[in-house]
Amino acid sequence: MKRADVFEFCRRLAEANPHPETELESVNDFTLLVAVVLSAQATDAGVNKATRRLFAEVDTPEKMVALGEAGLKEHIKTIGLFNTKAKNVIALSQALIADHGGKVPASREALEKLPGVGRKTANVVMNVAFGAETFAVDTHIFRVGNRTGLAKGKTPLAVELVLDRVTPQPFRLHAHHWLILHGRYVCKARTPECWRCPVVDLCAYKPKTPPPANRKAVAAA
Numbered sequence: 001m002k003r004a005d006v007f008e009f010c011r012r013l014a015e016a017n018p019h020p021e022t023e024l025e026s027v028n029d030f031t032l033l034v035a036v037v038l039s040a041q042a043t044d045a046g047v048n049k050a051t052r053r054l055f056a057e058v059d060t061p062e063k064m065v066a067l068g069e070a071g072l073k074e075h076i077k078t079i080g081l082f083n084t085k086a087k088n089v090i091a092l093s094q095a096l097i098a099d100h101g102g103k104v105p106a107s108r109e110a111l112e113k114l115p116g117v118g119r120k121t122a123n124v125v126m127n128v129a130f131g132a133e134t135f136a137v138d139t140h141i142f143r144v145g146n147r148t149g150l151a152k153g154k155t156p157l158a159v160e161l162v163l164d165r166v167t168p169q170p171f172r173l174h175a176h177h178w179l180i181l182h183g184r185y186v187c188k189a190r191t192p193e194c195w196r197c198p199v200v201d202l203c204a205y206k207p208k209t210p211p212p213a214n215r216k217a218v219a220a221a
Contacts, residue, residue: 001204008199010175012198017181020177022044028059030064037092062102087115092117106126111126123176124136137163140182140184141180191209194210
């Protein structure tokens with residue numbers, strides 16, 4: 001995609017949603033970290049449903065360690081892979097207390113050393129909690145990047161590196177939120193809603209999806 005088209009692509013997404021935010025609910029940096037760890041292979045809505053009561057009671061690493069693995073499992077048992085996630089959350093809480101004075105670190109290196117924290121999770125925390133210009137590539141961004149031609153790559157890391165290279169100011173801080181939301185609600189996996197896409201003319205995806213009414217008419221013909 002040409003540089004001018006990338007700028008216009010970002011500009012239109014920004015115009016449609018000037019103040020994007022993560023849909024994961026949290027009350028501080030620690031609960032944000034926990035929520036992102038829990039969101040792996042789970043929906044934000046499912047995580048939020050499980051963590052609302054948890055975060056009302058447990059909002060520090062010390063309280064999480066006191067709750068314990070068994071107690072945490074009772075809160076998050078509706079989330080996929082909850083056994084492994086509970087183990088990781090308790091372990092990362094212990095690591096935060098032991099190595100960081102109970103505070104969430106701002107650096108990628110320190111974050112990725114925590115149990116259950118990979119590059120995508122670190123990118124989200126760095127961006128949302130600390131205002132870093134990072135690009136957390138999930139399944140939505142991976143699809144949107146490749147489908148539209150904005151950032152093609154065979155792996156999430158490859159797509160991330162392209163986004164980091166081509167995304168201009170003033171869009172870098174919120175770019176991954178715009179792309180996630182665009183992929184979640186417009187550029188959907190099975191049936192992209194091209195008829196209401198604000199960047200449809202900039203997109204490399206050729207079989208543009210017509211409005212539902214048009215699809216029904218074609219099927220009936």
